[in-house]
Amino acid sequence: MKIKEEMKDGVKVIRLHGKVISGPDLMQLKTVFQTAVNNETGNVLLDLGGVSWMDSSGLGVLVSGHTSISRIGGKMAILNATKKIHELFIITKLITIFETFTNEQEAIESLQG
Amino acid sequence: MLKGVILTVPSDERLLETIQVFVEKIGLTAGVDEEEVTSLSIAVMEIVKNGMEHGNGGDPGKTVTISIDAFPGRLQFQVDDCGSWQPDAELGHKPGEGEELISCRGRGVLIARNLARWLDFGLSPQGNTRATLIWPLN
Numbered sequence: 001m002k003i004k005e006e007m008k009d010g011v012k013v014i015r016l017h018g019k020v021i022s023g024p025d026l027m028q029l030k031t032v033f034q035t036a037v038n039n040e041t042g043n044v045l046l047d048l049g050g051v052s053w054m055d056s057s058g059l060g061v062l063v064s065g066h067t068s069i070s071r072i073g074g075k076m077a078i079l080n081a082t083k084k085i086h087e088l089f090i091i092t093k094l095i096t097i098f099e100t101f102t103n104e105q106e107a108i109e110s111l112q113g
Numbered sequence: 114m115l116k117g118v119i120l121t122v123p124s125d126e127r128l129l130e131t132i133q134v135f136v137e138k139i140g141l142t143a144g145v146d147e148e149e150v151t152s153l154s155i156a157v158m159e160i161v162k163n164g165m166e167h168g169n170g171g172d173p174g175k176t177v178t179i180s181i182d183a184f185p186g187r188l189q190f191q192v193d194d195c196g197s198w199q200p201d202a203e204l205g206h207k208p209g210e211g212e213e214l215i216s217c218r219g220r221g222v223l224i225a226r227n228l229a230r231w232l233d234f235g236l237s238p239q240g241n242t243r244a245t246l247i248w249p250l251n
Contacts, residue, residue: 006198015127019130019133021129021130021133021158022129022162023126023127023129024125024127046221052151053133053151053154054155055129055155055158055159055162055221055224056159056162056219056220056223056224057162058225059220060181060216060217060218060220060231061217063215063216063217064217067215074223079193084151084152084155086227087152088224090117091208091223091227091228092208092223092224093208093209096212096214097214097215104144
């Protein structure tokens with residue numbers, strides 16, 4: 001898994017590429033979320049457009065990140081989840097806690113609001 | 114037709130990606146649609162991971178064995194770990210509610226049950242946990 005981070009209009013955009021699978025890579029993703037919390041980054045947009053595979057441990061890290069960011073008053077949304085990944089959000093009902101978008105600008109504007 | 118393919122691995126999560134690639138290659142070889150092979154590997158890997166974490170307590174000295182057999186119209190994966198499964202009617206049948214929904218854990222069997230056409234838990238002849246997942250082939 002590769003992780004890229006950038007700030008866009010005050011929103012931290014985290015782009016994931018590859019497989020989000022249990023193991024050392026997930027620790028790296030946890031650290032990215034923790035850093036966002038420590039820096040009080042605020043709102044986070046997680047771009048899953050490049051994610052080809054994800055398991056329940058990956059979802060668990062996303063939930064943990066969402067909870068931590070919410071605790072500091074921020075919001076976290078999902079961008080461009082593929083059909084397969086979106087299906088996992090539906091199965092687990094996580095679709096009810098994550099706002100999802102297919103348009104980056106709309107997502108950023110929503111997080112700013 | 115694929116028969117008697119067996120992979121035994123230690124409970125080491127660093128191997129998961131390698132096993133996932135193996136499961137997808139086996140699925141494609143057996144005739145699983147390319148569009149469905151990701152769902153197949155997610156379902157099988159949730160069971161493998163479950164065996165490593167819960168059945169074997171993450172002990173690398175304990176193994177998980179994946180046995181694969183193709184039959185007309187279906188592909189069977191049996192995943193054996195060193196644990197001793199206890200019947201739990203609720204296991205993986207319902208998504209979390211309330212506080213459980215935002216838990217970081219406990220979604221693996223739910224995902225596997227929903228992606229696979231058929232998944233059941235039981236015991237091997239030795240009394241250890243055996244999960245059986247069957248995937249239809251066109």
